[in-house]
Amino acid sequence: MSPILTARDLTKTFGAQPALRGVDLDLHEGEIVAVRGRSGCGKSTLLHCLSGVLRPDGGEVAFRGERIDDTSEAYRSELRRTRFGVLLQHGHLISELTSVENVALPLMLGGGSRRAALAAAGSWLARLGVAEAAEQTPGRLSGGQLQRVALARAMVTQPAVLFADEPTGALDSLAGELVMKLLTRTAREQGTTVVVVTHDATIAAYAEREIVLRDGEVDPTGLGVAIGALA
């Protein structure tokens, strides 16, 4: 089966600092992949290039065989709203909207009716065990509830690929475990491909395979550090 998302020879530099130095990878339909590595190794930059938030300086990103790195910002933005889901460390919900409105928003932005969008949002909140939070604004939610609402918002459009950047980084271990269980379970049920950026091996263990980055490159050894001779 051909990959759903590919990256070829991706490079990205911020100022004089190279963040990605020729990354190649293939993501397959429905698989859950962890991207690991030390701080500053290029994990988040890779995620942003794959999801179309950033344009790489060189190389190509293709979704279902079509290049997306050379498309317009408007096209990539549309792609993120319809085919990609994004889950960030702190949820990034809109503080003035209730949970159900936050989750319904991507559907309404896509032209769906308010009533249908709110119904779908309510059903996703129930599916993720946070139906009680539907009418609450984000400021009144616990960290775990907030991330489950954010997960509902990311999944409500039934994305082909879910990008998660340190999705449990702000949670205690049990809340983090619940978010990861729900994330992997719903992704498998929906056939969604997941890319999880994490520095935490216990979170990476929810994935089926992992890619380790070192200084902006995929590290084939998986160690994330080069061992030099001491002698």
Add this chain to the structure above:
Amino acid sequence: MSASYVLLGLLARGPRHGYELKHAYDQRLPRAKPLAFGQVYSTLSRLERDGLVTQAGQDQAGGPERTAFAITDDGRTALDRWLAEVEAPAPYVASALLSKVVVALLVADPARATAYLGAQQQAHTARMRELTRLKSEQDLTIGDLIAVDHALAHLDADLRWLQTALHRVAALHREVHS
């Protein structure tokens, strides 16, 4: 001998015979090595000899006659004392993993050390995935979940330590060769 205290702990909830104790032990500590029936009875004999348990009647219930045991006051005191003792935070300096990593980093050439440590990390990661899948996909008892958490936390600690060791060696290498 922690098996003795686990049996005392199980008896603290009420009298039981050896057969029930063996099954309760295996159920409560599902990731530990299962307790052999012989070990249960020899441990109960020793506990009885030391006055920590006492016989509490016979039970036939359609099968062979079985002796139930109950914890004594001395047994409860011994159990309380054991629970109150802080376990020495063991550094596990004799672990094969530590020895191998130190030897690999200090003796082996970089390519071989990388290959060995990469394989070790992959084995740890694979086991963590397996345990995580077990935790995510099956309805485990609370005892099982706690035991899986314990195993995962230790594997995670090993991996973190391995990463720190690698970064220390890399930093030292840069220092020596700069």
